[in-house]
Amino acid sequence: xxxxxxxxxxxxxxxxxxxxxxxxxxxxxxxxxxxxxxxxxxxxxxxxxxxxxxxxxxxxxxxxxxxxxxxxxxxxxxxxxxxxxxxxxxxxxxxxxxxxxxxxxxxxxxxxxxxxxxxxxxxxxxxxxxxxxxxxxxxxxxxxxxxxxxxxxxxxxxxxxxxxxxxxxxxxxxxxxxxxx
Numbered sequence: 001x002x003x004x005x006x007x008x009x010x011x012x013x014x015x016x017x018x019x020x021x022x023x024x025x026x027x028x029x030x031x032x033x034x035x036x037x038x039x040x041x042x043x044x045x046x047x048x049x050x051x052x053x054x055x056x057x058x059x060x061x062x063x064x065x066x067x068x069x070x071x072x073x074x075x076x077x078x079x080x081x082x083x084x085x086x087x088x089x090x091x092x093x094x095x096x097x098x099x100x101x102x103x104x105x106x107x108x109x110x111x112x113x114x115x116x117x118x119x120x121x122x123x124x125x126x127x128x129x130x131x132x133x134x135x136x137x138x139x140x141x142x143x144x145x146x147x148x149x150x151x152x153x154x155x156x157x158x159x160x161x162x163x164x165x166x167x168x169x170x171x172x173x174x175x176x177x178x179x180x181x
Contacts, residue, residue: 004167007038015041019048029174033079033160036167043159050156057149061091066112067150069101070119071157078181079164080157082171085178102180114140119150127151 005011008030009020016038023034037044059067065088072080081102088098096108107113118137121129129137137147163169171179 004036004039004169006032006035006170008035012038013041016044019044022048029172031083032169032172033083033164036169037159037163043163047156047159047163050152050159054149054153054156057152058146059149061088061093062097062112063115064153065091065093065097066101066107066115067119067153068157069098070116071123071154072161073101073104074120074123075157075161075165077157077161077164079169079171079175080160081180082175082178085180086175089178111140111142115142115150118142118147119153122150123154 007013007016007020009017009024012020019041020030020034020038023030034044034047037047054064054067057064065084068084069081069088072084085098085102089095094108097112099105100107101116107116114136118129118133121133134147
């Protein structure tokens, strides 16, 4: 593994300092992922913007968790699975949903199962779905906008998951109770 620095506001490249200040304002801390990404202000800015955009998507908290964790688990991200478990907990998402995603089990509702399978299909097949997969997605009550919002979520998580693989980002103390392997 390449040795990456965990930057703080003082040690970060100048262009990353206001981005890390935004992290503190949003999370009350600098998550280690952001501390690593600060090496590239462009990457950190892109990740923060994608996070903001996906957070504002039409998905509710449970659905956002399904999209995020489906990708995190598929990418086997040691950092993002516990981080998004903690985030789901703070968003009051049913712990059964998070447990099912972490353990690769079925979702507690048909709609969430369809969302999970659609996200996984898009991820595994590089954006390609069959006609029957699309019909199932739309039949579960989802729409074209949400299909594209999954693509947004995949983009966001690709940035973080790949960064964490490269940097072997240490899991923040706040997320350590949700460790996953």
